[in-house]
Amino acid sequence: MKFDRKKLTNQQLLSFYKNLLLPRLIEEKMLILLRQGKISKWFSGMGQEAISVGSALAMDKDEYILPMHRNLGIFTTREIPLHRLFAQFQGKASGFTQGRDRSFHFGSKEHHLVGMISHLGPQLGIADGIALAHKLRKNKKSTLVFSGDGGASEGDFHEALNVASVWQLPVIFVVENNCWGLSTPSNQQFNFDSFTQKGPGYGIKTKQVDGNNLLEVYHAISEASKSMKKKNEPILIECMTFRMRGHEEASGTKYYPKGLQDEWSKKDPVDNFERYLIDEKILDKKTQEDLVVSIKASIEEGLKLANEEGLIEVSTDKEVSDLFSPFDQKSIAPKSDKKSDKRFIDAISDGLRQSMEKYPEMVLMGQDIGKYGGVFKITEGFVDQFGEERVRNTPLCESAIVGSALGLSIQGIKSMVEMQFADFVTCGFNQIINNLAKIHWRWGQNADVVVRMPTGAGVAAGPFHSQSNEAWFFHTPGLKIVYPSNPYDAKGLLNAAIEDPNPYLFFEHKALYRAISEEIPEDYYTIEVGKAKLVKEGSNLSVITYGMGVHWAKDIVSELGIEADILDLRTLLPWDKDAVAKTVKKTNKVIVLHEDCLTGGIGAELAAWISEHHFQDLDAPVMREASLDTPIPFAPHLEQNFLPKERFKTKIKALLEY
Ligand SMILES: Cc1ncc(C[n+]2csc(CCOP(=O)(O)OP(=O)(O)O)c2C)c(N)n1
Numbered sequence: 001m002k003f004d005r006k007k008l009t010n011q012q013l014l015s016f017y018k019n020l021l022l023p024r025l026i027e028e029k030m031l032i033l034l035r036q037g038k039i040s041k042w043f044s045g046m047g048q049e050a051i052s053v054g055s056a057l058a059m060d061k062d063e064y065i066l067p068m069h070r071n072l073g074i075f076t077t078r079e080i081p082l083h084r085l086f087a088q089f090q091g092k093a094s095g096f097t098q099g100r101d102r103s104f105h106f107g108s109k110e111h112h113l114v115g116m117i118s119h120l121g122p123q124l125g126i127a128d129g130i131a132l133a134h135k136l137r138k139n140k141k142s143t144l145v146f147s148g149d150g151g152a153s154e155g156d157f158h159e160a161l162n163v164a165s166v167w168q169l170p171v172i173f174v175v176e177n178n179c180w181g182l183s184t185p186s187n188q189q190f191n192f193d194s195f196t197q198k199g200p201g202y203g204i205k206t207k208q209v210d211g212n213n214l215l216e217v218y219h220a221i222s223e224a225s226k227s228m229k230k231k232n233e234p235i236l237i238e239c240m241t242f243r244m245r246g247h248e249e250a251s252g253t254k255y256y257p258k259g260l261q262d263e264w265s266k267k268d269p270v271d272n273f274e275r276y277l278i279d280e281k282i283l284d285k286k287t288q289e290d291l292v293v294s295i296k297a298s299i300e301e302g303l304k305l306a307n308e309e310g311l312i313e314v315s316t317d318k319e320v321s322d323l324f325s326p327f328d329q330k331s332i333a334p335k336s337d338k339k340s341d342k343r344f345i346d347a348i349s350d351g352l353r354q355s356m357e358k359y360p361e362m363v364l365m366g367q368d369i370g371k372y373g374g375v376f377k378i379t380e381g382f383v384d385q386f387g388e389e390r391v392r393n394t395p396l397c398e399s400a401i402v403g404s405a406l407g408l409s410i411q412g413i414k415s416m417v418e419m420q421f422a423d424f425v426t427c428g429f430n431q432i433i434n435n436l437a438k439i440h441w442r443w444g445q446n447a448d449v450v451v452r453m454p455t456g457a458g459v460a461a462g463p464f465h466s467q468s469n470e471a472w473f474f475h476t477p478g479l480k481i482v483y484p485s486n487p488y489d490a491k492g493l494l495n496a497a498i499e500d501p502n503p504y505l506f507f508e509h510k511a512l513y514r515a516i517s518e519e520i521p522e523d524y525y526t527i528e529v530g531k532a533k534l535v536k537e538g539s540n541l542s543v544i545t546y547g548m549g550v551h552w553a554k555d556i557v558s559e560l561g562i563e564a565d566i567l568d569l570r571t572l573l574p575w576d577k578d579a580v581a582k583t584v585k586k587t588n589k590v591i592v593l594h595e596d597c598l599t600g601g602i603g604a605e606l607a608a609w610i611s612e613h614h615f616q617d618l619d620a621p622v623m624r625e626a627s628l629d630t631p632i633p634f635a636p637h638l639e640q641n642f643l644p645k646e647r648f649k650t651k652i653k654a655l656l657e658y
Contacts, residue, residue, distance in 0.1 A: 045070035047244035050269035054217030082302025121156025129407015150181020159400035211239030325446035334521035347487035366418030398428030422453035437478030458511035462634030468596035492527030538563030
């Protein structure tokens with residue numbers, strides 16, 4: 001193996017060697033501990049250390065790196081204290097996730113690291129967002145993100161590269177091509193010779209390096225990072241390497257052809273670099289041996305500290321409260337009494353515009369939301385007021401965009417992502433459910449993102465443009481969900497959602513956009529999240545509902561002349577238990593109505609809770625009415641049959657007569 005030191009001094013080379021040796025020696029120790037049953041699982045990076053160490057050495061300390069499961073060398077080169085690293089592996093309190101996530105699934109703001117989630121690919125979109133923040137702030141900084149060759153088969157890889165190229169983001173994409181994904185060799189993973197062939201298709205420069213050669217990796221990343229200080233543009237660097245051990249220790253290496261490991265062991269990154277330094281007389285045997293002794297001692301010391309640390313004391317309150325970044329909402333009243341008549345859609349647009357004025361760095365992202373103003377025209381005129389950098393037309397890739405929103409949040413920038421239709425959120429689902437929702441609880445990073453969801457039926461648009469899908473998110477701890485039914489609430493709740501540094505889904509019924517209007521304050525204001533509103537009062541029964549359900553309930557209650565409380569939940573997560581309890585106690589009969597399908601809907605949770613906690617207050621079973629448990633059909637009369645309005649009429653009468 002040939003090493004080209006370029007202008008590196010002897011001292012630098014020695015320090016590089018120390019950095020390279022550390023993860024190798026930690027791994028050797030971990031393998032012993034694994035055999036002794038003292039750690040649960042180990043993803044070995046043996047043979048690949050030069051990539052992690054070379055990359056981390058090449059990046060500025062305040063530049064973000066997003067590592068994967070074989071990048072121990074990133075964490076050690078970024079000087080994570082060893083006892084904290086080991087405490088993390090053991091699920092102890094001085095680790096980074098309070099025992100909530102394992103191994104390298106953690107980030108550290110202090111060290112500018114964003115740890116992976118198991119799903120691999122979602123890391124890539126986050127890097128785009130971090131880089132976007134640098135670009136917008138003209139920081140002249142790059143962001144480095146890893147993918148394995150296997151993980152690069154995921155759609156996230158395509159999406160993130162495409163976005164980085166279209167937006168010319170300073171991201172260094174490093175593909176660690178170890179030629180295997182678990183037991184699957186490259187020829188069953190992709191049908192091309194090298195990742196360098198992929199870059200041109202995306203309009204991205206590429207480079208291939210020997211990933212086992214520390215200096216080649218270092219120079220390639222340094223060069224990329226330096227060039228990004230002059231010009232924002234992404235690069236894809238393929239590092240050729242080999243995973244010397246199993247995918248994780250338990251799964252073995254039987255699938256490797258005979259002789260392959262021997263062949264690669266000759267290219268061992270640590271041995272080769274060590275030999276080079278000895279040959280060049282930069283390192284001598286005695287210094288090398290002393291170094292091993294001192295690193296081993298520091299590993300033992302770190303382990304001792306981690307071992308001595310007791311188990312985390314369980315606190316259910318803390319487990320629950322750590323879901324969200326602390327935020328004490330105080331609702332903000334409008335500055336003046338000025339009011340004007342606004343349709344539902346205008347109220348949303350108004351709130352969004354005023355929030356953009358309030359937060360000068362806030363970014364909006366979505367398909368066609370730029371000059372075109374979005375398919376529903378919510379952002380019409382926004383580009384003129386805020387510019388194209390802040391009102392960003394995105395390629396058609398929900399996952400990378402939600403990931404980018406999280407990246408912006410990591411950099412302290414608020415963002416709103418507009419789903420063109422709520423239905424399309426499926427393509428960004430993983431990022432919402434597994435990244436936005438869990439990241440604060442896992443390692444304390446907030447996700448300051450609002451995803452706007454034009455939802456609902458009544459426009460004869462069929463199964464993929466009319467769904468109600470709030471229940472998918474309702475079941476996910478770590479998200480907040482608001483679902484206003486009128487212009488006043490829509491503006492106030494949208495502003496509130498944007499103000500809160502936590503992740504929100506903001507549902508807006510598109511059939512209400514132009515169908516309803518009311519006088520609302522012209523100034524900025526917020527409404528308290530988590531509070532329901534009694535929109536009609538009556539003593540015979542209670543209808544608990546939200547969104548379009550509020551309008552159906554009002555129509556039918558007045559058509560039938562029923563004296564009913566109608567409670568508009570407004571916020572679905574967290575929903576207002578006090579308000580629900582109050583109306584149940586008052587009328588003793590309750591029906592939950594929603595547009596979403598019946599089974600597993602919000603109504604199921606409410607009915608269960610009311611039955612469990614207010615059984616004694618009930619004079620009738622808690623009833624529910626909702627859409628059919630089928631996809632939503634397109635033909636208007638079938639759609640009407642699917643929706644619950646007519647059935648609700650029968651149900652409410654039955655409840656009244658019960
Ligand atoms: C979405 C998803 N599918 C499957 C897996 C299981 N899995 C974890 S790592 C891995 C192989 C990854 O291969 P590669 O990206 O090449 O990285 P390497 O392990 O070789 O470093 C697989 C299949 C996963 N974690 N996430």
